[in-house]
Amino acid sequence: MADRQTAYSVSLFGSQTGDGVQDATAPSRIQQALVDFVMEFTLDNVFIYRDQIRENVLVKQYYCDIDIAHVIVYNDELAQNLTQNPAEVIPLFEAALKSCTQRIVYPSQKNIKLPEHQLLLHSTASELSIRDLTANHVSHLVRIPGIIIGASTLSSKSTALAIRCRNCQHEEVLPVSGGFAGISLPRYCARQRAEGEGGDKCPMDPYYVMHERCQFIDQQVLKLQEAPDQVPVGELPRHIMISADRYLANRVVPGTRCTITGVFSIYQQKGSKRSGNTAVAIRNPYVRAVGIHTDVDHTTKGSAVFSAEEEQEFLEMSRRPDIYDVFASCIAPSIYGNQDIKKAIACLLMGGSKKILPDGMKLRGDINVLLLGDPGTAKSQLLKFVEKVSPIAVYTSGKGSSAAGLTASVQRDHTTREFYLEGGAMVLADGGVVCIDEFDKMRDEDRVAIHEAMEQQTISIAKAGITTILNSRTSVLAAANPIFGRYDDMKTPGENIDFQTTILSRFDMIFIVRDDHDRGRDERIAKHVMGIAMGGRGVEETVQAEIPIEKMKRYITYCRSRCAPRLSPEAAEKLSSHFVSIRRQVHAAEMDANQRSSIPITVRQLEAIIRITESLAKLSLSPVAEERHVDEAIRLFLASTMDAVNQGGGQASKEMMEEVHKLEEELRRRMGVGWQVNMSTLKREMVDGKGYSEQALSRALHVMQARESIKLRHSNSVVYRCNV
Numbered sequence: 001m002a003d004r005q006t007a008y009s010v011s012l013f014g015s016q017t018g019d020g021v022q023d024a025t026a027p028s029r030i031q032q033a034l035v036d037f038v039m040e041f042t043l044d045n046v047f048i049y050r051d052q053i054r055e056n057v058l059v060k061q062y063y064c065d066i067d068i069a070h071v072i073v074y075n076d077e078l079a080q081n082l083t084q085n086p087a088e089v090i091p092l093f094e095a096a097l098k099s100c101t102q103r104i105v106y107p108s109q110k111n112i113k114l115p116e117h118q119l120l121l122h123s124t125a126s127e128l129s130i131r132d133l134t135a136n137h138v139s140h141l142v143r144i145p146g147i148i149i150g151a152s153t154l155s156s157k158s159t160a161l162a163i164r165c166r167n168c169q170h171e172e173v174l175p176v177s178g179g180f181a182g183i184s185l186p187r188y189c190a191r192q193r194a195e196g197e198g199g200d201k202c203p204m205d206p207y208y209v210m211h212e213r214c215q216f217i218d219q220q221v222l223k224l225q226e227a228p229d230q231v232p233v234g235e236l237p238r239h240i241m242i243s244a245d246r247y248l249a250n251r252v253v254p255g256t257r258c259t260i261t262g263v264f265s266i267y268q269q270k271g272s273k274r275s276g277n278t279a280v281a282i283r284n285p286y287v288r289a290v291g292i293h294t295d296v297d298h299t300t301k302g303s304a305v306f307s308a309e310e311e312q313e314f315l316e317m318s319r320r321p322d323i324y325d326v327f328a329s330c331i332a333p334s335i336y337g338n339q340d341i342k343k344a345i346a347c348l349l350m351g352g353s354k355k356i357l358p359d360g361m362k363l364r365g366d367i368n369v370l371l372l373g374d375p376g377t378a379k380s381q382l383l384k385f386v387e388k389v390s391p392i393a394v395y396t397s398g399k400g401s402s403a404a405g406l407t408a409s410v411q412r413d414h415t416t417r418e419f420y421l422e423g424g425a426m427v428l429a430d431g432g433v434v435c436i437d438e439f440d441k442m443r444d445e446d447r448v449a450i451h452e453a454m455e456q457q458t459i460s461i462a463k464a465g466i467t468t469i470l471n472s473r474t475s476v477l478a479a480a481n482p483i484f485g486r487y488d489d490m491k492t493p494g495e496n497i498d499f500q501t502t503i504l505s506r507f508d509m510i511f512i513v514r515d516d517h518d519r520g521r522d523e524r525i526a527k528h529v530m531g532i533a534m535g536g537r538g539v540e541e542t543v544q545a546e547i548p549i550e551k552m553k554r555y556i557t558y559c560r561s562r563c564a565p566r567l568s569p570e571a572a573e574k575l576s577s578h579f580v581s582i583r584r585q586v587h588a589a590e591m592d593a594n595q596r597s598s599i600p601i602t603v604r605q606l607e608a609i610i611r612i613t614e615s616l617a618k619l620s621l622s623p624v625a626e627e628r629h630v631d632e633a634i635r636l637f638l639a640s641t642m643d644a645v646n647q648g649g650g651q652a653s654k655e656m657m658e659e660v661h662k663l664e665e666e667l668r669r670r671m672g673v674g675w676q677v678n679m680s681t682l683k684r685e686m687v688d689g690k691g692y693s694e695q696a697l698s699r700a701l702h703v704m705q706a707r708e709s710i711k712l713r714h715s716n717s718v719v720y721r722c723n724v
Helices: 026-040 048-058 068-074 076-084 086-104 190-195 308-319 323-329 339-350 379-389 444-448 451-455 519-533 549-562 569-593 603-619 627-646 651-670 679-689 694-706
Strands: 063-067 118-122 141-151 155-165 171-175 207-209 215-225 239-245 257-267 284-294 369-373 393-397 408-412 419-423 433-437 458-463 466-471 475-480 509-513 676-678 710-713 718-721
Touching (some): 026 048, 026 076, 048 063, 048 086, 068 076, 076 086, 086 257, 141 239, 308 549, 323 603, 339 369, 339 475, 339 509, 339 549, 339 627, 379 393, 379 475, 379 549, 408 458, 419 466, 451 458, 509 627, 549 603, 569 603, 603 627, 651 679, 651 694, 676 679, 679 694
Parallel strands (some): 239 284, 369 475, 369 509, 393 433, 433 475
Antiparallel strands (some): 141 215, 141 257, 155 171, 215 239, 257 284, 676 718, 710 718
């Protein structure tokens, strides 16, 4: 039958057939639509993507960052296509960007060789948490928020493999898809297949790779974990691997909070020949990133963006004469009273000024606060509130924290078998606050791990061949109970507080929170609690917070990034003279009590008052800290740490001390070295016979036991005198 002499026509823009299947020219149609989008999209009469491409190419950056919302506005079907099958559309988009560059930047040079372009996407659409990713999302575009906990070193991934046959020297270039996807070399020579059986036969697996002729791009593997505040109670935080390449590599470091836009993909883990993993159909998920967007709210590194109106509002706020009191009362407004503690927390959130001396020594600007007190005084609630209001915060509890969890742990990479570091709570909260609850329940060796982090603000690690120093520029807000669960008035602070002097001197303010029985106060608290329980606002004084949490967060970020106050000469003079008088006072008290104070007043405490002064100046955005700031800082310091030093002082305890001294002498006379006496006999003789109080007796025995003069035996029923 003869060929019919008719013209054969092809539709250029790929007509859709009746059943909705696009014909073969669909890719070119989509690509043309994408080119039109980049060339034609305007916002307020500005061609934003044309300008962006021009600017980027001039600095040799071949990428374009596109907002998906703009694509939706321009062409809904195109955007739908992009989110539903990104694996097909993204390469077309990158090719479209390349042709746009050709048209925009090099219109006259037709055959210039341009490098491959990269498409970056961002969007404000709904986010998915890592635990909501299911099989339905595979090969779709997803947005996942989280915190980066590990970032590998850069590796080179080939995009095109140049291979050559060993036998007949036939060369070929195989394209490799991005992400973790691998490629297997062909088993048979392509030329032999094309030519049939003729010629000399190539063996099986004839190809080898010519590395110097391949094309490579940078690739980095990130580990994204759910942000701690999004994890449901009682669940472990999940994490997912992210593959970032080219311009997305080296964008983020561990501890960064960010939102990743990417293609949810799957890969087969290599080398997993263990039983159960050999199933052909099981794959591991990962995300191939096409956009990494760090959260503005969490970057306090000075890069936070503030609109002009916002700046104006913050400046007006800072000029209010009562900003300090208002800000303090907005901290946990539903908790009654505790004004000084709230003021101290306001200082902690602001922080002082960090100083780097000419010889390279660093002085920290962060303020550490310890709340030590009776149960039921809302310590944990204050900590929880600080976690909410601080731009960067990590909350942890004493018993559930190990040294490695607070500082850093060394992990081993499954594929490369190399060791790498994963930051702990102190590293993740770099630039923010770590709230440690139940501080007294931590094991001593775990508590020692944060000594360095609290003063030098670094964490040094020498484990498994990794010797490094990590930054942990964080404030620590810790809450603890005294030894006996409640604060015992009859005992000195040293006997109530079970901490070593080394850790106590690192706290700038130590508050002893007492649950005093006072009828008027109890009535007010009860009224307040009832008011809150009934959905009201508590007592009239604590009206709804004037500044909402979000605004407080932004204001803290603003103050921290824009203001670093310095002391005025008068303020410095006042501080130094005051420090000397505080030291004299403490020394006199130590001489009276005949024992060293358990809460030390050292030069660190002078630095603490300086930091508090600076933070008060920062709160009102004042560049110089003046005398009024110093007065308030000293008042806060006296109300916290000095109050803690003097606790258990006063007339009653002086009489008690004298009684204890007399009793000690009496007991020494009564018992020779090597003697032992029943506790009941001692009580009868000393309390009933000589009229001493039982408290004084137990205190004297406690002191003598601490000095190792006596030992208590047989479950404290027998007292044995062991030495002088």
